[in-house]
Amino acid sequence: MIILLVFAFVSGLVTILAPCIWPLLPLVLSSSSTGGKRKPLGIALGIIASFSFFTLTLSYLVESVNLNPDIPRLLAVVIIGFLGLSMVIPALSFKVEAILSRLSSYFSHSMKPTGSGLLGGLMTGVSLGVVWSPCAGPILATIAALAVTREVSFDVVLVTLAYVVGVGIPLFLFASAGAWIFTRHRLISRYTGRIQQAFGIVMILTALGIYTNYDTVVEAKLLDTLPSYAHWQDMLEGHPWVQAQLEMLPRKNVLPIASITLPDLGPAQDFSGITHWLNTSTPLSLSQLRGKVVLVDFWTYACINCIRTLPHVTSLYEKYKEIGFMVIGVHTPEFEFEKQTANVERALQQYKMHYPVAQDNDYATWKAYHNRFWPAQYLIDAKGHIRMVHTGEGAYEEIETAVKILLREAGNPML
16 A cells, blocks of 8 residues: 555655646736735645545535536536636735735734735636546556545555645645746846736636637647647556555456457446437447447546547448448546536537436446546457557557457458
8 A cells, every 4th residue: 555655745845847738827927926924835735625625525425415517516616717817917916815814814823914825726726626537557556546436445545645745735836936937037027017916817728728628729739739748648647566566455356458469358238327428319338339349538628638539430330331330429528517518519519529428416327337547448349348448548450450350350351
């Protein structure tokens, strides 16, 4: 367990280098440019607390109090947008700081009337922790899956805390450096007002991007500019020591990843517990698709790695759909807000996905396949047997080659 905690902490620590956290950095920097000296600490603690809390408990809250999973995210978007507006309008910023200062003094008499900025930082950090969707490697993917399937244990909580503490340390240092630059550097302090207004506009635009889910598109494009990070993350979290420790968490074993030799990995499980079917007028089953080569693609629309694979999956479908090939997207949500059908429908339009997509909100099909990762592809032959499993990004040429082999096996004369 110690090994897994160390790797989780290191993985969180180096997340500061990940493109998926870059859109967060201007918000952290802009938020730390105003307020007291303890505001950076508040931002870091807020992100750590809210991300941990909502990742581990939101599924329980949704079920127990019938909470709309979009509410925390929308509230966070409103707060980020309002804080950005307050930076654009100085008079509003003074009022916000005054209110936060009075609240700080009310909750703690030890705080000076001017406020330390801790409460304002916490409010910002909590909002950022709700809306941040990190690049999920094997460690975070396992945590998210266990949380959504309500299999959280003490060990899972410890791993989560190790990860978010690792994330929080560089964010705190980054925010502290930003605060120091804005308060001590004479050249910059001359233009602090204008810089803060520019940052305010960035915060407002970011809030709009999060609301429209365009932030994930930006993050995916940024990750395209630094593909080595994803490869390095897979090497770090894919270390045999880490995989052995993850297997000790309360999870069923996954199917082995097949090579291009395409061994028979056994009969594929049918789609079960599907909440909604999209892009099709009727529910589908594998028995209906017998005779076709089927690619079952587990994905979710806020997963950066999934978004990066979608162009390859959609291209594969369009290329071979007329000759006995079918793609079934199984949308299994990593976070609670991803369960909303309207959000998934917008994603289908945004990424031009025309094949059937099943909403697996209760993880029934996910569990049937013993899946653990986003994204994950299961290639099924015309007889209904799994012949290839691939997790994560990449192997696009190998998957297409496997599709051609199985189409030839099915008797397609064109290949």
